[in-house]
Amino acid sequence: MSDRVIGATIESVTFRDFPGVVGELSPEQFTGLVSGETFERIDRRGKHLWLAFDGGDGLFVHLMMTGQLLLLRPGAERARFEHLRLGLSSGWELAYADQRKFGRVLRYSDQQWAAKEGQIGPEPLDTSFTTALLVSSMRSRTSPIKAFLLDQRKVAGIGNIYADEALYRARIYPGRSTGSLDDAEIERLHVAIRAVLQEGIERRGTTLSDYMDADGARGTNAANLRVYGKGGKAVCEECGCPLERVVIAGRGTHFCPGCQHDEGR
């Protein structure tokens, strides 16, 4: 998005059928606050996006389950489930669409973004994300490792798909108590987290139904998944066991009972 957004000024704001997409502000308040602002920088922490204005403050965006940020040409037909469109001086329009309306485009002060950012755990692809860091944050926790991985305060950016994929690659049962993992298991998990995320990025995202990039292109990582969505529908490509689906941490959890034992190793 950077090429078409950085340096561009917001010239128009159009609301569609869900003004709540911008939070508590009325459409008039939001329009007044962002009109004339120029984007200086696009940042990201985990799944949280930050589109910073050049004079300070900016837009905080979270896509949640079904959100889409789209760059459209002026006059382009309203996207399905489009709720907000920002007309930019660069000759593009930045639209936000979201079938389930969980996501938000919020006007945040720098302080609000700093506070939000401070809540988010380490970036798993940064060099600062070491096995030792993971070991110390996992110590003496009793919740399932799957719940730990989904907690954005512990590690940034892992969602339900990548949690299941990482645990499968590390051969760890998702229901294992976080604090019960030994050093070798945590080392495998560290490697697996980085691998599944890196591969997902290389394939430009896991599109199961809604995800698309700003050009409307689908990611191809769905074809790279080994377990997610396959419980009861496929066998493990390593051991041939039928894959299973259970609910852990309130989320559908897919795993191989042959490779991911309840008691480690």
Add this chain to the structure above:
DNA sequence: TGTTATGTTGCCAT
């Protein structure tokens, strides 16, 4: 036609 599942997170109760 009803029931259940879906990629996330915050709030609430314990």
Add this chain to the structure above:
DNA sequence: TATGGCAACATAAC
């Protein structure tokens, strides 16, 4: 503080 359940919403697949 840590943990677990559930609601927010629209749609697709059983």
